Amino acid sequence: xxxPPPRPAGAAxxxxxxxxxxxxxxxxxxxxxxxxxxxxxxxxxxxxxxxxHLVVVQLYAIGVRSMVIIAxxxxxxxxxxxxxxxxxxxxxxAAESLGLLVALSLVxxxxxxxxxxxFAGRAGTSLTAEIGLMKAGEQLAAMELMAVDPRRxxxxxxxxxxxxxxxxLAAIFSAVGIFGGxxxxxxxxxxxxxxxxxxxxxxxxxxxxxxxxxVKSMVFGVACTFVAxxxxxxxxxxxxxxxxxxxxxxxxxxxxxxxxxxxxTAMMFSTPR
Amino acid sequence: MADDFIHxxxxxxxxxxxxxxxxxxxxxxxRGKVTAIMGGSGCGKTTLLRLIxxxxxxxxxxxxxxxxxxxxxxxxxxxxxxRRLGMLFQFGALFTDLSVFDNVAFPLRExxxxxxxxxRDIVLMKLNAVGLRGAAGLRIAEVSGGMMRRIALxxxxxxxxxxxxxxxxxxxxDPISMGVIANLIRRLNDATxxxxxxxxxxxxxxxxxxxxxxxxxxxxxxxxxxxxxLRASAEPEVRQFINGEPDGPVRFHxxxxxxxxxxxxxx
Numbered sequence: 001x002x003x004p005p006p007r008p009a010g011a012a013x014x015x016x017x018x019x020x021x022x023x024x025x026x027x028x029x030x031x032x033x034x035x036x037x038x039x040x041x042x043x044x045x046x047x048x049x050x051x052x053h054l055v056v057v058q059l060y061a062i063g064v065r066s067m068v069i070i071a072x073x074x075x076x077x078x079x080x081x082x083x084x085x086x087x088x089x090x091x092x093x094a095a096e097s098l099g100l101l102v103a104l105s106l107v108x109x110x111x112x113x114x115x116x117x118x119f120a121g122r123a124g125t126s127l128t129a130e131i132g133l134m135k136a137g138e139q140l141a142a143m144e145l146m147a148v149d150p151r152r153x154x155x156x157x158x159x160x161x162x163x164x165x166x167x168x169l170a171a172i173f174s175a176v177g178i179f180g181g182x183x184x185x186x187x188x189x190x191x192x193x194x195x196x197x198x199x200x201x202x203x204x205x206x207x208x209x210x211x212x213x214x215v216k217s218m219v220f221g222v223a224c225t226f227v228a229x230x231x232x233x234x235x236x237x238x239x240x241x242x243x244x245x246x247x248x249x250x251x252x253x254x255x256x257x258x259x260x261x262x263x264x265t266a267m268m269f270s271t272p273r
Numbered sequence: 274m275a276d277d278f279i280h281x282x283x284x285x286x287x288x289x290x291x292x293x294x295x296x297x298x299x300x301x302x303x304r305g306k307v308t309a310i311m312g313g314s315g316c317g318k319t320t321l322l323r324l325i326x327x328x329x330x331x332x333x334x335x336x337x338x339x340x341x342x343x344x345x346x347x348x349x350x351x352x353x354x355x356r357r358l359g360m361l362f363q364f365g366a367l368f369t370d371l372s373v374f375d376n377v378a379f380p381l382r383e384x385x386x387x388x389x390x391x392x393r394d395i396v397l398m399k400l401n402a403v404g405l406r407g408a409a410g411l412r413i414a415e416v417s418g419g420m421m422r423r424i425a426l427x428x429x430x431x432x433x434x435x436x437x438x439x440x441x442x443x444x445x446x447d448p449i450s451m452g453v454i455a456n457l458i459r460r461l462n463d464a465t466x467x468x469x470x471x472x473x474x475x476x477x478x479x480x481x482x483x484x485x486x487x488x489x490x491x492x493x494x495x496x497x498x499x500x501x502x503l504r505a506s507a508e509p510e511v512r513q514f515i516n517g518e519p520d521g522p523v524r525f526h527x528x529x530x531x532x533x534x535x536x537x538x539x540x
Contacts, residue, residue, distance in 0.1 A: 134369075142366035145326055147355035148383045 037230055040151055041159055047149075048156035055157045055164070062123035062158070063165030067172060069122055070115060074106075074173035077114060078180020081105055085181070086189050095189075099196035100203040102181030103174075107204065107213040108269070111174035113261050116220035119166060120253035124228035127158055128249040131232030132242035140233075155229050162225025163218060170217035212268045219260055224253045277337075278304040278436060278468040279325055284334035286317075286324060294320045295492045297334070302485075307462050307469040309479040312489035313514070318472045319363075321489070322438050325470070326360060327351045339435070356384055358436040359429035363444055365421040367413050373400070373424050374409040380431045399427040403457060419450030423457070430461055436468045437461070443475040451475075455482050476515050480504070488514060 048055055085101045131154065134140050140150045178200075185191045204210065228249045235245030279302040287293040294317040302308045310318045324331055325338070330345035337343070338354050345351065359380075367376050377396045381387060387395070400406045403423040408416060416424065422442065429437055439458060443451045459482040462469045473479050479486060480500035488496040488503065488511055496503060496511045503511055512518070533539070 130370075137369065138362050138364070138366035139368055141328070142360070142362055142368075145328070145355055145358070145360045146380050146383065147352040148380075153383070 033234075034230060037233070038226065041155055041226070041229070044149065044151040044156040045160065047152035048160045051157070054153075055160045058158045058161035059165055062127065062161055063168065066119060066122045066165070066169060069118055070169045070173050071176045073114060073118055074111075074176035075180045077110055077173075078102065078106070078177035078182075079184050081110075081177065082181040082184030082189070086185060086191070095185075095191055096195035097199050097203075098181065098185040098191055099178075099198075099200035102185070103178055103200045103204050104209060106174040106177045106181075107210050109213075109261075109265070111170045111177065112213050112217040112220055113257060115170040115173045115217060116166065116224055116257040117254055119162075119169060119220075120224050120228070120250055120257065123162065123165070124224050124249045124253050125246050127162070127225070127228040128232040128235070128246045129242055131155075131158075131229065132235040132237070132245050135233070135235065136237040136239075136242060150233075155233065159225050159229060162228070163221040166221030166224070167214050167217040170213065174213070212264075215268075216261065216264050219264060220257050223256045223260060227253045227256060276304045277301045278339055279470070280337040281321070281325070282335050282337065284321075284324060284331045284336060286320060286329065286331050286333075293332075293492055295324075298489070298492070298494055299334075300487050300494060300497070302468060302470055304468050305462075305466050306484040307459060307471065307482055309471045309473060309483040309486040310489060311473060311476065311479060311486055311514070313474060316489045317492045318489050319440055322360075322440055322470065322472050326358065326438060327354065356432070357434055358438060359432065359434035360438040361422070361425050361429045361440060361442055363441040365425035367421055367425055367428070369413045371413070372409070373405065373411050373413065373416065376413065376424055377427045377431055380428065384432060395431065396427075399431055400424075402430075402461065403427045404453070419446050419453070422446065422450065422454055426454070426457060426461075430465065430467075433465055434467060436470070439469065439471040439473070441473055442471060443473055443478050451478055458482055476517075490514070 081102045082098065085098050085105075086095055089095045089097055089101065131140075134154065140154065143150045143153060182196060186193050186196050231245040231249045231252070235241045279300075281298055281300040281302075284295055284298045285293060286295045298317075298321065300310075300321075310321060312318045320329075323329055325336055325343070327336075327343050327345045335342050339357075341350070341354070343350070343354065368379065371379065374396055377399055378392050381392045381395060385392075397406055397409065400409055403426055405420060405423055405427065408420065408424075413421070413424075426442075442454050442458065446454065455478045458469060458471065461467070471479060471483060480503075483500060486497065486500060486503055487494050490510055496506055496508055498506075504515065506512065506515075529535070
């Protein structure tokens, strides 16, 4: 057995530099690929608007079918906000402001963010798996050979549906959440019903709070749907490949939503009223 | 030659650099004929079919589609040429979210402006041709493998293509379904006057229905001719393939070091 020749000094450092370089190049290439994919998807969008019935089918699949989990989650989050808000506010004798606290928390932050996280888990994974399996079953290749562009026929309607569905789901989440806060605060803990709704009406601004919340969830809609479609379309056409792509959809979407939320919040709410 | 619909001219191709799948392949596929491309698994026959359909660009050589050189980078040309061809995929590649009827109607709805009433009539006629008019309302999950292949065939011929590509049309089918598909391929070809290319390793079924056959081994064309000519061939590779002999010019063993050396045994 011959022993390998001794490595020259500094080889480990060179290895490290090479690995970091390779990692950077891989990631840059990935980003470029994402950008190209986005441009091609955007170019395919007019086709989706031209055949809106395809979008409606997808709105049902990823929007309507996500409503139960969104509404159920909204209700429980509303309950918890009611309880926690009451506990904190009553220490300062401001329990009547519970309605305002619940509404602002939901429309500004929790509605868009939690909806997007649930959307990534419920609708994003189903989009990725569906498209990945279409690829594995050669359905996308068959489409191309029939001179039909899968980006226009398969991806664009799903993208439009995702971007439309997200703000609507977030609105449902917030509305049900506020109802949950009402149930806990007014019906169970005995806060004055007039105060609950009155303070909310007084303190929530349509543009600054509700409008910005809607903008947030539209951005999340773009991000989550794009990630799900990209991962599905670029997945390896094997069972392991689709499984990995589905996992990546949840991880990347969730991180993107949290990061984007910070950036958007900083942009929208950093200036005092 | 005027009656060549597809002309493959000295084509070489590999998915990765340094690992060629096809080497200097030349072939002519005559208009209105059924031509089989045969060879063992992994010999490059499906790759040749995909090169003809423009799914990949050849590394060298050219493919001429009815007098027009195929350029896989020219999307407009590809989409134009692909409207003239139908392809039957190995496992059907049917759209699982659509019904049998909607699968066959798919190319008509996407590529034509025909009214829905006419699409309905065409789809029912195509399904009738493959014997599945009664299954029009079923979902894809409800049909058998043999039926799937026939539905995919009805979809491939929905637009009456001039060229029909069949990728392993007999793979994984029971003997009855195999006979049905073989019969359909020949009948549809004769009825529509299309040019058919069949990629398969099923010697018996192919020889029953094809006019010409090419035999590919290790990415090269090793023989071609009519089924009778190939049956009479004395070439060892042709004989091994047609008779299904396990060892011969195509080795049973993947290249490896001698087994004695691998196991550490001395002779």
